[in-house]
Amino acid sequence: KSKVNFESKILSNGDTLKQLLARSRYFLYKAKTKWTQNQTERAALLFELYPDIPKGYNLTQELRNIFENTKDKIIGFAKLAKWHEKVNQSGFKSFGTISRTIMNHYQTIL
Template sequence: ESLWTESQRTRAGILFREYPDIKKAYYLSMRLGLIYHQCKHKDTALTRLARWYDEVDRSGFLAFGRVARSIQTHYPEIINFFEKRSTNAASEAFNAKIKSFRSQFRGVKDKAFFLFRLAKIYA
């Protein structure tokens, strides 16, 4: 919101005035993002995630309920992010490159040669 242009600010004001549910949903999603950007300690993040979860329950939005349940399901992995602030994004990106490389050749027949070419290109 702080990066919005004046016309975006005007359009958002009109949109939020006409559709208050969109405004509520927008701020719920922004608060979740702020937890990840601002919290540096695991305990603080746990507290803020719990508060966010309570807000989602009170809001009644089904889509946010699914997100909240997903967070509950993967709580230990999510909290690990706040300890070291690292993700598996690099390995996911590399996996996508491998899949793309494999699809270019319509599959792999010679596994050893595939791994050799993969190592030469991406090593």
């Protein structure tokens, strides 16, 4: 038998797919405005290769924005209701769990 060495495909930024996934993990916790140039380039590649990731990222950032920037309780309730609807439309089960938890306890959360 002849041995064939596996060679990983190198992406446009010089990362292999495995490196892209490993290096993308931490910037997804941050707001886009806090990304470095390298992180922005990685995000573009990651989002192109995995179209569900930007959807989940955006839902996360929207929820974070509601809690960090909403001062009025009534406006907060309205924004949470809109976010809840987006979660329902997204089909992500994990977001559905957190969405239901928030909706069940929204009066004490906001």
